[in-house]
Amino acid sequence: MIKKTLILITALLISGIACGQSSFDFLLRAKALTVKGESANAVALLTKAIGEKQESRLYVERAEAYLFEGDYLKAINDFNTANSLESHSGDYGLARIYAIRGERDASLHHLEMNMLSSFKKSEKEILLDPAFSLVENTPEWRQFWKRDWYSGLETGISEIEYYLSAGKRENAAEVLSELRGSYKDHEEVIYAGAMLSLSYGKTGDAVISLTGILASDHGDEKYLRLLAKAQTYSSNWAGASVAYSKLLDMEIPDAGLLLSRAECYSKTGEADKAMTDVNRYLSLYPGDKTALSMAGRIKTAAGDNLKALEYFSENLKLHPDDPMCYIDRANSYLSLKSWDPAIKDYSMSLDLDPDNSDAWLNKGTAQLNSGKTADACHDFRQSLRLGNKRATDYISRYCIK
DSSP states (O other): OOOHHOOOOOOOEHHHGOOOHHHHHHHHHHHHHHHOHHHHHHHHHHHHHHOOOOOOHHHHHHHHHHHHHOOHHHHHHHHHHHHHHTTTTTHHHHHHHHHTOOOOHHHHHHHHHHTSSSEEEHHHHHTOOGGGGTTTTTTHHHHHTTSSSSSSSHHHHOOOOHHTTOOHHHHHHHHHHHHHHHHTTOHHHHHHHHHHHHHTOOOOHHHHHHHHHHOOOTTTHHHHHHHHHHHHHOHHHHHHHHHHHHHHHOOOOTTHHHHHHHHHHTTOOHHHHHHHHHHHHHHHHHHHHHHHHHHHHHHHTTOOOHHHHHHHHHHHOTTTTHHHHHHHHHHHHHHHOOOOHHHHHHHHHHHHHHHHHHHHHHHHHHHHTTHHHHHHHHHHHHHHHHHHHHHHHHHHHTTTT
């Protein structure tokens, strides 16, 4: 049933191509096809899209698909066309392709054009890009990076991001203090302050700061992403869903935003909206483990355990070696008081991941309800041994005579 539903949704979306899909829809589908190794289909889809709409982002995405196909000349043509439609939109792609081809001078030329444009990439992104491996050990590459491509503010923000990713909050705070001395109330400094606040668990401070700068800059992707993260951390699911909706309205071609918003809708009891987002994601990535698990959990939260079981069973069929897929279905069986199937699924999950203390505890609960007290006590003790203090109450109540 689940598979038939997903096939129908996918068919409807494909038929929508002829009915005038938005560029955003085309981009999401093309990215999904490329990720799944179907770059030729992505090229065909984007060619249809370009026939309807001459947009630089469509040419850039088709160029990326050609790149996966190994057709560098067509990719170069598309990046150049993107540049002609929107200045410098294709320069980073051209820099990558020429680097892959070992054409150092052409690569550095287009990288310079990118650095001088609004499409400028971060130093971290460029230096970690494997496309430049053939040119990064040349004198010209080293000379290129001696130039001051980034302002003091940009460099400071990058340092703060690095320190926070490494768990060095004190170092991040020192850099932030220096930036505040030089740039005062610049919105990037406020953004950095919000990052630091969030790292300390001060979600309220982060939300206030980000809401303030977004009041004057409604369309900054990284500000909205951090706001959504802060709202999620503070369990303000409604606020987080609004932030994710704004990102999707900006047509950020990241299908993961659909799942993030679906999680928020589920938490606010908006199951229908949540399932709409999950089904849209599954139409792009059929059989995706995370999406199927989320669909099942949304149905569970809505009280539809039988439908949840369908999603969890489909997930297990596709991913039989994943312990969490067994746990999802076992939890659903537990809610339905189907003790023996729950015990079986918890056992399968524990064969794959024997250190999951919650699975031992839940398996023990199912054992207890099926009248297998001795087996239940074994499971409770195993859960406690793994650090689950909740098992203590069960042991004292049922296992100590």
